[in-house]
Amino acid sequence: MSNRPSPLNGVLAAFSITHRKAPYGVCSLTPVCLLITMVVILLTGCAGSAPQKVTLHPSKPTPTEVPAGTVLYQSDWSKGLGDWQGDSGWQVSDASLKTDANGMYTITSPYTPQLENYVVEVHLKILKIPQSGGGIEVIADPAKQKSGYQAGLINLLAPDALHTFAVHPEALVLFVPSSSSEANTASQYHDFEPGYNWITYRVEVKKSWVGLYINNQLVSYGSSADTSQLSVGPIHLYSIKIEVQVDSFRIVSV
Numbered sequence: 001m002s003n004r005p006s007p008l009n010g011v012l013a014a015f016s017i018t019h020r021k022a023p024y025g026v027c028s029l030t031p032v033c034l035l036i037t038m039v040v041i042l043l044t045g046c047a048g049s050a051p052q053k054v055t056l057h058p059s060k061p062t063p064t065e066v067p068a069g070t071v072l073y074q075s076d077w078s079k080g081l082g083d084w085q086g087d088s089g090w091q092v093s094d095a096s097l098k099t100d101a102n103g104m105y106t107i108t109s110p111y112t113p114q115l116e117n118y119v120v121e122v123h124l125k126i127l128k129i130p131q132s133g134g135g136i137e138v139i140a141d142p143a144k145q146k147s148g149y150q151a152g153l154i155n156l157l158a159p160d161a162l163h164t165f166a167v168h169p170e171a172l173v174l175f176v177p178s179s180s181s182e183a184n185t186a187s188q189y190h191d192f193e194p195g196y197n198w199i200t201y202r203v204e205v206k207k208s209w210v211g212l213y214i215n216n217q218l219v220s221y222g223s224s225a226d227t228s229q230l231s232v233g234p235i236h237l238y239s240i241k242i243e244v245q246v247d248s249f250r251i252v253s254v
Contacts, residue, residue, distance in 0.1 A: 066115060066253040073111035075249040083110035089239070097246040099239040101130045106139075109249065112233045117254040120235060122201040126194055127243040132157045134242035138203045141176075143231040147224040148176035151203040151212040153194055156242060169193055171219035173210045175226075205230055206254060 066072075076082065078095045086107025089099050099105050120138050137152025151173045194214070202213040207229050211221040224230060237246065 068254055070253040071250055072113055072115075072118065072253060073109070073251040075109075084108065085110075086237075090237075095247070097237075097249075098127075099242070099244050101128055101134070101241055101243040104238070104240050106236050106238050109233070109235045109237075109251075111251060112235065113251050114232065115253055116229055117206045118232070119205070119252045119254055120203040121248075121250050121252060122203075122237070122246055123198065123248040124201055124244055124246045125198045126156070126196055127245055129156050129158050129242050131241060133240070135238075135240035136201075136242060136244055137238045137240075138201070139176075139236045139238050140205075140231050140233045141236075145227060146229055146231040147208075147227045148231045149205070149210050149224075150174045150176065150238075151210055151220070152238070154240070156194070171212055171214070173212055173220045173222040175210075175222065175224045175230075204254060 075084075077084075077092045077097060080092050081090075084090075084097075084107055087103075087105040089103055089105030090107040091098055097107065122138065124136065126136070132155070134156040135152055135154040136156075137150050137154075139150050139152075140148045142148035152171070154170055154172060156169050199214055200216070202216075204211045204213065208224040208227055209221065210223075210230065212219055235251075237249070
């Protein structure tokens with residue numbers, strides 16, 4: 001037989017060494033004792049230190065200022081109404097909006113501005129006023145705790161109508177509800193003859209103030225007495241018994 005030591009002998013020898021009788025109070029399983037001691041130390045350290053609180057401070061987005069004159073929305077009717085929603089009296093013809101003169105029709109812009117100060121700019125032409133009492137307006141619906149507004153032309157007269165002292169076409173700015181209009185109503189109505197040429201119809205909103213400009217001339221204005229900030233819409237075009245063509249509608253920052 002070979003005198004080479006067997007691997008089993010080494011295992012038995014190690015077993016006998018680790019299981020020798022240790023002095024009183026000393027663990028006989030030395031490797032196990034070391035492991036247990038390390039675990040106890042770690043647990044004691046964890047128990048002795050209070051957990052640290054981590055406070056998260058969410059970052060607040062910085063408001064982005066939009067430069068004045070930035071075009072926020074520009075209409076495109078080259079392929080039809082698109083996202084515009086309205087009464088059947090509004091139709092698209094030659095990439096322009098047109099109404100017939102048989103009723104009162106509303107159409108709604110698909111874009112609602114998110115700024116306090118903005119301009120609604122409409123390039124339009126009145127084609128026909130078959131009967132007196134017609135009109136065209138830009139309207140913003142009221143919202144929660146915010147007044148809406150109407151800015152436009154009313155009492156448009158038929159070509160053969162007689163002008164009397166009581167009846168004249170007027171430019172106006174009104175607020176919805178009507179109780180929110182300032183007491184100084186004299187600043188809100190002005191006689192104005194729009195004619196039948198192309199005009200740029202500009203409604204400027206600055207917080208609670210609205211001004212109506214036609215061809216860069218201020219023709220009417222007013223302020224809401226109920227709110228420091230007016231509603232941003234939805235915004236509508238509203239025609240009253242006239243035939244009108246609109247070839248551009250855009251919203252611009254102020």
